[in-house]
Amino acid sequence: MFDRVREGWARLLHSPRGQVRSAAGGRAGDGEGAGAGRPGTAGRRAPNLFQAAAAYVSARVEDDQEGIDEAAGWVTPEALSFGTSELACRAVVALARERDESPRTVARALLGLPNG
Template identity: 85%
Template sequence: MWGKVGASWGRVREVFRSGPGGGQEARGHNLFEAAAVYVSACAEDDQERIDEAAGWVSPEALSFGVSELACRAVIALARERDESPQTVARDLLGLPAA
């Protein structure tokens, strides 16, 4: 059983370390670096950098990295503003207070 778990974990790690090739070609960027470049490029409307960062890791890994970045950003802003993460997230999205 542990052999199957180890093999599955190895495949998951490869997805997060590699690009769309599914582990066949290791890239020089990790998912958090790709997410940081991708999000900052989106904020600056830089399509060339968006496309470049999107090619560094698989779409699944990029999605995970962007989600993690969003969580960390909301938490940091909430602490800075002394507000709840929910209040900050709704404010950033232009939603009415809950």
């Protein structure tokens, strides 16, 4: 998972900013291109790091490379990393509460690790 993130960021860091945005379908929130209708684009504001993380993770789950690339261009690599980490923490806590298990047990189960 992190290899794809690193590869995406390497592409972004070595591309001029304008080319990255046009390749992703325009600046997030401009109402055009691939970002139209996606969460965080309403009101013509750039998405914050949590919106970017949610869009990035959702696109990864759906294997939507265009969505992955677009969300990765909304914020810095560090911000996206923090946002996805925060999303993972919140998801594990929510699942743990739902299952009435410890977050450690849920996290290990999600990763396919033995409970120990």
